[in-house]
Amino acid sequence: MSVEIKVGMADLNVCVSPDRITTLGLGSCVGIALRDPVTKIGGLAHIMLPDSTTIRNNSNIPKFADTGIEELVRQVTRKGANRSRLVAKIAGGAQMFGFGSNSEMVRVGERNVQATKKKLAELKIPILAEDTGKNFGRTVIFYPETGDFVIRAVGKQEYKI
Amino acid sequence: MGEINLDTMSNEYFDVLKELGNIGAGNATTALSQMIQCKIDMAVPQVQLLEFKELGAAMGGEEVVMAGIYLAIDGDIKGSIMFLLEKKAAKHLVAKLMGMESEQEDLSEMELSALKEVGNIITGAYLNSLSSITNLTIFPSVPDLTVDMAGAILSVPAIEFAALGDRMLMIQTQFFDEMVLDGYFILIPDLDSYGKMLAALGINM
Numbered sequence: 001m002s003v004e005i006k007v008g009m010a011d012l013n014v015c016v017s018p019d020r021i022t023t024l025g026l027g028s029c030v031g032i033a034l035r036d037p038v039t040k041i042g043g044l045a046h047i048m049l050p051d052s053t054t055i056r057n058n059s060n061i062p063k064f065a066d067t068g069i070e071e072l073v074r075q076v077t078r079k080g081a082n083r084s085r086l087v088a089k090i091a092g093g094a095q096m097f098g099f100g101s102n103s104e105m106v107r108v109g110e111r112n113v114q115a116t117k118k119k120l121a122e123l124k125i126p127i128l129a130e131d132t133g134k135n136f137g138r139t140v141i142f143y144p145e146t147g148d149f150v151i152r153a154v155g156k157q158e159y160k161i
Numbered sequence: 162m163g164e165i166n167l168d169t170m171s172n173e174y175f176d177v178l179k180e181l182g183n184i185g186a187g188n189a190t191t192a193l194s195q196m197i198q199c200k201i202d203m204a205v206p207q208v209q210l211l212e213f214k215e216l217g218a219a220m221g222g223e224e225v226v227m228a229g230i231y232l233a234i235d236g237d238i239k240g241s242i243m244f245l246l247e248k249k250a251a252k253h254l255v256a257k258l259m260g261m262e263s264e265q266e267d268l269s270e271m272e273l274s275a276l277k278e279v280g281n282i283i284t285g286a287y288l289n290s291l292s293s294i295t296n297l298t299i300f301p302s303v304p305d306l307t308v309d310m311a312g313a314i315l316s317v318p319a320i321e322f323a324a325l326g327d328r329m330l331m332i333q334t335q336f337f338d339e340m341v342l343d344g345y346f347i348l349i350p351d352l353d354s355y356g357k358m359l360a361a362l363g364i365n366m
Contacts, residue, residue, distance in 0.1 A: 025312015025316070057325065096317050137309040
């Protein structure tokens with residue numbers, strides 16, 4: 001029996017095949033799935049903000065792209081994944097509202113995606129696929145068995161990357 | 162002026178924010194009732210300080226499709242405000258306002274535009290009461306509307322709260338006419354504005 005592990009906002013967890021791991025309703029947040037294709041050990045993080053170093057109150061590790069991804073790598077390798085084999089898929093970072101003023105906050109989705117890519121590049125983890133930006137919410141389900149990253153959005157057919 | 166931290170906020174501050182929320186939601190209900198010319202009852206609003214991972218459950222699930230109206234606010238109080246309503250309830254309200262029910266499941270352009278107006282009036286009434294209680298100016302921007310999963314819409318105010326702490330203040334208001342309409346207000350003042358609001362009410366920090 002496989003189970004579904006749920007990851008909340010500002011949260012992360014590991015997942016081993018045949019289980020699957022999901023996070024619901026990603027908006028401007030970014031979901032980062034990591035996987036070791038050999039051991040089929042993976043994990044998923046749901047980050048909210050790009051950079052922990054610009055925020056004074058930054059003790060909540062899974063909240064930020066930089067510290068969240070580092071922690072996810074730590075947890076999947078502790079579970080038995082090989083650090084050098086890790087690959088990533090990412091989704092989210094939408095701009096849910098369009099209004100102009102407070103533009104830095106409005107564009108936080110885009111900044112979350114940039115920060116995620118920067119951190120993964122720094123850790124030399126290749127991004128195999130992404131579904132980011134645009135203006136709609138996404139639910140994601142990751143299967144460490146196959147590496148499929150299934151995406152569900154309102155009014156769209158379910159698809160995978 | 163001391164800094165407000167929602168994670169360690171005392172009961173006194175929380176009670177004040179709660180009361181502001183109650184009054185605002187009451188005014189919003191009156192405005193809504195006048196707009197659709199129909200009596201609307203309101204349950205006592207629930208004011209909650211929630212951790213981010215509890216947000217979805219508090220609204221009946223992250224994937225529930227909702228209409229979210231979002232405005233920036235400027236003036237003495239700066240920040241933003243969001244009003245959320247389940248899509249079903251939104252369609253019901255708009256049908257009342259336009260005097261006709263639409264058959265389609267999706268909201269038409271005209272329904273979306275009417276809904277934006279509903280949101281504008283509701284948030285306007287909320288902000289007006291806040292402004293008159295505190296005697297502080299609040300200038301709302303033009304509203305923006307999106308219909309999507311609750312989690313995705315909530316990510317926007319949640320991210321603004323996330324820059325300050327690990328919890329979010331949410332006011333749930335239940336309206337009733339023939340059906341129960343669950344509405345949610347999320348006021349997101351910046352840190353200075355929290356201080357100004359509380360100081361205006363004579364609360365020292």
